[in-house]
Amino acid sequence: MTVLYVEKDADLMRSTFVAVGLAHLMARLFPPNSGGDARIVDMGSAYAIEVQRDGTLVDEEELMALVEAHGLPQLLPAIFKPLTATEKKRVEAGESVEEVRRKYVPIGYGGERIDYGAEKQKPQRPFEEDAIEEGATYRSPDYPVWAHLCSYFGKGSAMRTGYPLMVHVWHAHHQEHAVDLMMLVLNAYGDDFSDNQTALMMEWVESTKPALAYEDFDLFKWEGNEFDVSALSVVSPTTAQGYFREIIVPAPNTGTPTIFWLEMYLAFLGFMVVGMPYRGGGGDILTYYPLPIDINFFDLQHLINTYRAKPYVRRLYGYSGLMPRAKIDALAHISFSRAMVQHQRERLEDSWFADTRVISGMVGYYYKDISTQIPFDETVFDLPRWLPLEPDEAQLEEADDILKDHYDIVNALRGDHAEELTILSHYRAFIVDGKPRAWIDFVIAYNVHRFAKLVDSPWLPQLDLYLLRRTLMNTSDRVNYDPIFQTPGFTNIAKAIRACTVNLRYWKDVKKTQTAFRVRHGLGDDLRRQAHDADKFIEALSTFVHDYARESSSVQASTGETRPYITDDDLMEVVNLIPQYGSRVVANLLVAAGYSSDYDRKQQANDSE
Numbered sequence: 001m002t003v004l005y006v007e008k009d010a011d012l013m014r015s016t017f018v019a020v021g022l023a024h025l026m027a028r029l030f031p032p033n034s035g036g037d038a039r040i041v042d043m044g045s046a047y048a049i050e051v052q053r054d055g056t057l058v059d060e061e062e063l064m065a066l067v068e069a070h071g072l073p074q075l076l077p078a079i080f081k082p083l084t085a086t087e088k089k090r091v092e093a094g095e096s097v098e099e100v101r102r103k104y105v106p107i108g109y110g111g112e113r114i115d116y117g118a119e120k121q122k123p124q125r126p127f128e129e130d131a132i133e134e135g136a137t138y139r140s141p142d143y144p145v146w147a148h149l150c151s152y153f154g155k156g157s158a159m160r161t162g163y164p165l166m167v168h169v170w171h172a173h174h175q176e177h178a179v180d181l182m183m184l185v186l187n188a189y190g191d192d193f194s195d196n197q198t199a200l201m202m203e204w205v206e207s208t209k210p211a212l213a214y215e216d217f218d219l220f221k222w223e224g225n226e227f228d229v230s231a232l233s234v235v236s237p238t239t240a241q242g243y244f245r246e247i248i249v250p251a252p253n254t255g256t257p258t259i260f261w262l263e264m265y266l267a268f269l270g271f272m273v274v275g276m277p278y279r280g281g282g283g284d285i286l287t288y289y290p291l292p293i294d295i296n297f298f299d300l301q302h303l304i305n306t307y308r309a310k311p312y313v314r315r316l317y318g319y320s321g322l323m324p325r326a327k328i329d330a331l332a333h334i335s336f337s338r339a340m341v342q343h344q345r346e347r348l349e350d351s352w353f354a355d356t357r358v359i360s361g362m363v364g365y366y367y368k369d370i371s372t373q374i375p376f377d378e379t380v381f382d383l384p385r386w387l388p389l390e391p392d393e394a395q396l397e398e399a400d401d402i403l404k405d406h407y408d409i410v411n412a413l414r415g416d417h418a419e420e421l422t423i424l425s426h427y428r429a430f431i432v433d434g435k436p437r438a439w440i441d442f443v444i445a446y447n448v449h450r451f452a453k454l455v456d457s458p459w460l461p462q463l464d465l466y467l468l469r470r471t472l473m474n475t476s477d478r479v480n481y482d483p484i485f486q487t488p489g490f491t492n493i494a495k496a497i498r499a500c501t502v503n504l505r506y507w508k509d510v511k512k513t514q515t516a517f518r519v520r521h522g523l524g525d526d527l528r529r530q531a532h533d534a535d536k537f538i539e540a541l542s543t544f545v546h547d548y549a550r551e552s553s554s555v556q557a558s559t560g561e562t563r564p565y566i567t568d569d570d571l572m573e574v575v576n577l578i579p580q581y582g583s584r585v586v587a588n589l590l591v592a593a594g595y596s597s598d599y600d601r602k603q604q605a606n607d608s609e
Helices: 012-028 060-070 085-092 116-121 143-155 162-171 176-188 193-212 215-220 261-274 297-309 311-322 325-351 393-412 418-433 436-452 465-472 488-499 502-510 523-529 534-559 568-575 583-595 601-608
Strands: 003-007 036-042 046-053 078-080 113-115 228-230 258-260 276-279 285-292 294-296 359-370 372-382
Touching: 003 012, 012 036, 012 046, 012 261, 012 285, 012 297, 012 359, 012 372, 036 285, 036 297, 060 176, 078 143, 078 162, 113 116, 116 143, 143 276, 143 285, 143 372, 162 215, 162 228, 162 261, 176 193, 176 261, 228 261, 258 261, 261 285, 261 297, 276 297, 276 311, 276 325, 285 297, 285 325, 294 297, 297 311, 297 325, 311 325, 325 359, 325 372, 325 393, 325 418, 372 418, 393 465, 418 436, 436 465, 436 502, 436 523, 436 583, 465 583, 488 502, 488 534, 488 568, 488 583, 523 534, 523 583, 534 568, 534 583
Parallel strands: 078 113
Antiparallel strands: 003 046, 036 046, 036 294, 228 258, 276 285, 285 359, 359 372
16 A cells, blocks of 8 residues: 655645655546545654545556556746747847757646646736736746746745756656656655665666756756756755854855755745745745645635635735745745635535534745745644644634635734834734733724724724634633633623723714713723733722722713713622633733624624615
């Protein structure tokens, strides 16, 4: 039975891309609609690729028979740019365009061909579906991946030698050499993959390559005894110049590390399938990719295709160069989570069953532009537990609604000032570890910011109690915070906080309504400042309750105006929550709830029907 393995080394990106690329190769060996697929399973220290037909593992003999009958599929697209001035002169002198482009598109190439120049000239598909013109031709959803290689990463350095060489060297294995290469793949990633790769590499360079008789290797000045290619940080960031060392020495590496060409080919293939690149400000680059945990290749491919086709993903790609990094991270993460939810909804429609244990997280690699993009840091983003393991349609619909609200709120933060950057950093912390504290910090920071900007920034969306509670239920510690929100005293004091802050400022400063009540600026900070000490927090909360009740009575007596009342019993109910949850949690949740909108979603839905 065929199970292949890709060891996870220090370069998680390359290992994941190689695993996906290997699964792509195995899945595409089978004829269309024949039930062939490859399942990617995270084994901890390695990825396992289980080659299946209709869910049953197939043996190597069947795979070899497929290669003998049909050869190896040409999976990497041959990408070419518009002709340069020098190339145009060659064409004018009588050379064919095919000959001039031979470095990028091998003669007789049977794979996909991408005219990057023509694709670049096409308009981007409109963000709104009703703006799409009938019969119009728009850019492919895969365009950002091609642009990453051709235009943005290293100003197209990968396309000068590395990528086209991979296309050529794979293309060179025709007929019986395809069988040799397939056997090499099966042996290189077999059970003892970590022990025999060096020997297999030498076998290829000594036996297979001399027999290829492939003249176009001369285009790359590839020597006859070489089997390694320059490592390219676009798909292998930790092997970049100055970063990777084979031995530990107190000196930077100034050479160019190399990798066996087959591994680099599979890495590029995986990047084409699951890479999610974006531009950052000032020439910086970000590349995201999912971490498969247990998913079939064609399901993974469909998931990424769903992601790339979404209008909010196209919009994010279009404007990402103007955004701070934390905002790109947040919106890319939310967008990927939304695509996952849609993927699960489609699976539910097809089979009445959807298992959410398919992706364990999303990784983002940040490349800083210092004359060229250099690897800077890598972040593994947790996927908040938006869904139970076996969700139904209602839960999937709710998850999509919640994620849309997240997107709208984060997208409204421009990130132009330190205050908004701090808010975005709270959200980024939340998606990194999924902890409740980061989410609560974000809710408070955002709502206090919106409270301060009610007049100046009316476009900032409301963050309501429903979103606060439902997201909190999906954080990584799985603590049930509902008893807090269901405590009448907590609800009443949160309502009082809202009445003298957010709601009152809206009516007084936005609607220009006359009132004798005063807006309590800084109230949230006053309560949170004492959150670490239960006694001091109770003292601060008691002072607020006393002042609020006194002002309410005074204003009502003089003008007749009223607002929500709170009592000593409400105060005691909140105090009684502290022994179970701690003063820090109670204080922060009270401020988060108090500054959140309390509009009724159900009532709003009924009103719209």
